[in-house]
Amino acid sequence: MTEQPGAGMKADIADQPEVFARLLDEGERVAQIAGVAAKIAEWRPRSVVFTARGTSDHAALYAAYLTEIRLGIPAGLASPSAMTVYGARPDLRDTLVVGVSQSGGSPDLHEVLRVAKEQGAHTLAVTNNPGSPLAGVAELHVDVAAGHEVAVAATKTYTAELLALLLLVESVRGGGALPAEEAAELRRLPGLAAELLADDTATHLAARYRFADRLVTTGRGYAYPTARETALKLMETSYVAGLAFSGADLLHGPLAMTQPDVPVLAVVGGGPAGTSMRDVVGRLSERRADVVVVGPEAVAGATAHIPTPAVDERYAPLLDILPLQRLALALALHRGENPDAPRGLKKVTTTL
Incomplete structure (x- = not known):
């Protein structure tokens, strides 16, 4: 079978x-x-x-x-x-x-x-x-x-x-x-991860991106690697153009391309980086961008929220990526793709 x-x-x-x-x-x-x-x-x-x-x-x-x-x-x-x-x-x-x-x-x-x-x-x-x-x-x-x-x-x-x-x-x-x-x-962490993976919020949100051509991910500090990894997962499983920016870099030019038909996934945790990201979400809201916030709290100006545990911001990247992995999986299936075997890719890539 x-x-x-x-x-x-x-x-x-x-x-x-x-x-x-x-x-x-x-x-x-x-x-x-x-x-x-x-x-x-x-x-x-x-x-x-x-x-x-x-x-x-x-x-x-x-x-x-x-x-x-x-x-x-x-x-x-x-x-x-x-x-x-x-x-x-x-x-x-x-x-x-x-x-x-x-x-x-x-x-x-x-x-x-x-x-x-x-x-x-x-x-x-x-x-x-x-x-x-x-x-x-x-x-x-x-x-x-x-x-x-x-x-x-x-x-x-x-x-x-x-x-x-x-x-x-x-x-x-x-x-x-x-x-x-x-x-x-x-x-x-193991218990928090298990609880987070039992939440289907991210999976349910995947359908809204079924016909998206591109998508922006953003975060600052410890959350920036999460934004970059999310963009990569979306590109390699659903073939959507994932554009990852730090929250600071997003305001230095790329903000101009954000609009209602370019969805944004913003990782907004605790600590100083999370505080600064709230201002970024506000700027995106002014441009009527479709912003989904990933983090422990909903943020004013966002259109949806994927909740994650409130932990020290050093630990957050280990948890915040989990619902985003599930989002990438669900989106690939919505688009009729097989995320287990992306086209043109192998498990081990050799470069020199």
């Missing part, structure tokens, strides 16, 4: 509370990440450079925010082509270079870490495959332990990367151990 379209992506999405629980187990996983964190704390890098592609690029962007805000260390995302295409050999002494990849199989990321080691950097790989080339070339490795992912579009491997990177950064901040109060808060 042929499996129904979207069954794989649906199963992957539903597996995320269990993936969270597995990563947060007090045994092997937390101990492994703590050991890596202790080594990084010992190295005391003066800067951190992340390298990634696709969905993992958004997890790396999240980690860059965490690194600068929580550790006070300058962080950024590398352009792999600088090394792989142009042959650049930057001075990377006192730098930690982190490769983030679900498969760990893309040659360009492997090459970036190889060159980084030659140029004096310490290296770390964060993957869902401990036996991958990327894990093999790095000095240290973190296994995100998401298990096998059925669909081509990444869902549970993305949130597993987010949680692993969060655990890593907070453990580095703790000198090589996750603070007890942090661990207690994070243990709430």
Whole structure:
């Protein structure tokens, strides 16, 4: 019997509370990440450079925010082509270079870490495959332990990367151990994720975008990677043009294209970034844009609201993306597509 379209992506999405629980187990996983964190704390890098592609690029962007805000260390995302295409050999002494990849199989990321080691950097790989080339070339490795992912579009491997990177950064901040109060808060995540996945609000909203040609996603701070990942999920499963902007960048020009027939998904959480996003929603409302807010509270000027739990804004990206994954799944099915096997895509993409 042929499996129904979207069954794989649906199963992957539903597996995320269990993936969270597995990563947060007090045994092997937390101990492994703590050991890596202790080594990084010992190295005391003066800067951190992340390298990634696709969905993992958004997890790396999240980690860059965490690194600068929580550790006070300058962080950024590398352009792999600088090394792989142009042959650049930057001075990377006192730098930690982190490769983030679900498969760990893309040659360009492997090459970036190889060159980084030659140029004096310490290296770390964060993957869902401990036996991958990327894990093999790095000095240290973190296994995100998401298990096998059925669909081509990444869902549970993305949130597993987010949680692993969060655990890593907070453990580095703790000198090589996750603070007890942090661990207690994070243990709430599997239950919160399960409750959120039981809410069908996002699925019901999908029908309104069935005939959309393009859609804007926006957020600031920790929420910006969520906006970017949402746009990617919509593009690769429903083939709608997803345009992702930070809330600040949206006001610097792209606001002009927003109008009633260009839907906007705005991620508006707590903290200072969420506060600033309320002004963005107000500006969008002035242009009569169809704005759906994703976050713990409804926002004046929005036309609809997808509720998510009120948590520390560092944790929100692990939860806010869940209903948006379900929205992407439902929209693809409304449009007669199979999100498990997007046209022209493979699970592992190799670039150089």
